[in-house]
Amino acid sequence: MKKQYIIPIFVPHLGCPNDCTFCNQKTISGQIKEVTPKDVREIVEYYLKSFKNKDRYIEIAFFGGSFTGIEKGKQEALLKAAYEFIKQKKVNSIRISTRPDYIDNDKLKLLKKYKVKIIELGVQSTNDYILKKCKRNHTFEDVKKASKLIRRKGFILGHQMMVGLPESNALDEIRTAKDLAKLRPKIMRIYPVLVLRGTELEKDYLNGTYIPLSLEQAVERCKELCYFFKKKKINVIRVGLQSTDTISDFQKNEKSEVIAGPYHETFRQLVETSISYDNIVNKIKKYDVKVKEVEILTSSENVNNVIGYKRANILKLKEYYDVDAKVKEDPLIKNGDIKINITKVYTDFLDEDDNV
Numbered sequence: 327m328k329k330q331y332i333i334p335i336f337v338p339h340l341g342c343p344n345d346c347t348f349c350n351q352k353t354i355s356g357q358i359k360e361v362t363p364k365d366v367r368e369i370v371e372y373y374l375k376s377f378k379n380k381d382r383y384i385e386i387a388f389f390g391g392s393f394t395g396i397e398k399g400k401q402e403a404l405l406k407a408a409y410e411f412i413k414q415k416k417v418n419s420i421r422i423s424t425r426p427d428y429i430d431n432d433k434l435k436l437l438k439k440y441k442v443k444i445i446e447l448g449v450q451s452t453n454d455y456i457l458k459k460c461k462r463n464h465t466f467e468d469v470k471k472a473s474k475l476i477r478r479k480g481f482i483l484g485h486q487m488m489v490g491l492p493e494s495n496a497l498d499e500i501r502t503a504k505d506l507a508k509l510r511p512k513i514m515r516i517y518p519v520l521v522l523r524g525t526e527l528e529k530d531y532l533n534g535t536y537i538p539l540s541l542e543q544a545v546e547r548c549k550e551l552c553y554f555f556k557k558k559k560i561n562v563i564r565v566g567l568q569s570t571d572t573i574s575d576f577q578k579n580e581k582s583e584v585i586a587g588p589y590h591e592t593f594r595q596l597v598e599t600s601i602s603y604d605n606i607v608n609k610i611k612k613y614d615v616k617v618k619e620v621e622i623l624t625s626s627e628n629v630n631n632v633i634g635y636k637r638a639n640i641l642k643l644k645e646y647y648d649v650d651a652k653v654k655e656d657p658l659i660k661n662g663d664i665k666i667n668i669t670k671v672y673t674d675f676l677d678e679d680d681n682v
């Protein structure tokens with residue numbers, strides 16, 4: 327299987343005319359340098375030197391919100407710089423992310439010309455009331471139109487949604503997931519809302535009109551969405567914002583742009599840990615005995631999720647079910663799966679006591 331590499335190029339949409347309440351783009355735009363085609367060439371060359379595996383698939387990803395909202399000449403210059411690497415067979419494809427209302431036939435034609443393969447839409451919610459509340463300035467209808475057009479023109483469609491938006495609850499988020507699944511995206515990103523410095527949401531948070539999700543709530547909500555998307559065979563490629571110098575733990579780093587909300591540096595691992603815990607407990611409950619000790623077999627990639635962040639799953643099994651668990655790698659088990667062997671049941675335990 328080819329090793330997948332992504333070359334991320336952050337293209338802040340400096341001229342974004344929107345003012346989403348959770349976004350700090352307006353306040354930080356003075357601090358961000360505009361990305362030029364020269365930057366694109368340098369970033370790509372830099373990353374290419376660090377990729378060791380020869381059997382590989384490399385993608386240039388223009389991240390940062392609203393690629394197709396950038397002025398057409400600048401957009402084309404950036405695409406051209408990236409496309410040069412495709413022509414030289416050094417890179418395999420390009421992906422971009424943008425807003426649903428910044429998609430039309432002309433914009434897609436330009437992306438097609440430079441062999442863009444994946445388009446991710448920042449949807450956030452499919453509830454128009456919630457979209458309005460956070461001043462997204464687009465509707466679910468825009469999402470439907472853009473998604474259909476993207477797929478019809480042969481691009482791979484991706485969606486990004488948020489949990490914990492103002493006035494949004496767990497049911498709204500499941501509704502969003504269901505609405506989006508009908509539009510048949512291949513990939514999904516889920517971001518819990520963080521309160522960033524300099525945003526309207528910060529003011530709402532400080533005056534008490536917005537209460538962010540706790541870390542536990544965000545993990546639970548994201549977990550339910552992951553279950554749903556798995557059932558629908560939609561690949562969740564990210565859960566939680568990427569940690570950077572500025573998106574970091576606000577309790578440890580005073581320069582963090584985050585001032586509140588469910589931030590965790592390994593947020594996805596918390597969600598995977600929780601999914602693994604449910605999986606283990608469901609399997610144990612199927613045995614009609616009082617389990618005292620188990621051996622959990624899983625693939626090497628999944629061991630950390632089964633054990634859990636800071637051994638969370640092992641400790642919870644002991645605390646809530648009085649079960650001792652040992653986790654072992656098994657190369658025959660498919661990644662993500664687990665197998666449970668009961669190594670001691672409650673009656674064995676009593677027998678041992680009898681022998682003392």
Ligand code: SF4
Pocket residue numbers: 339342343344345346349350351390391392425
């Ligand atoms: S989230 Fe995107 S569309 Fe909204 S203000 Fe920020 S950059 Fe603009």
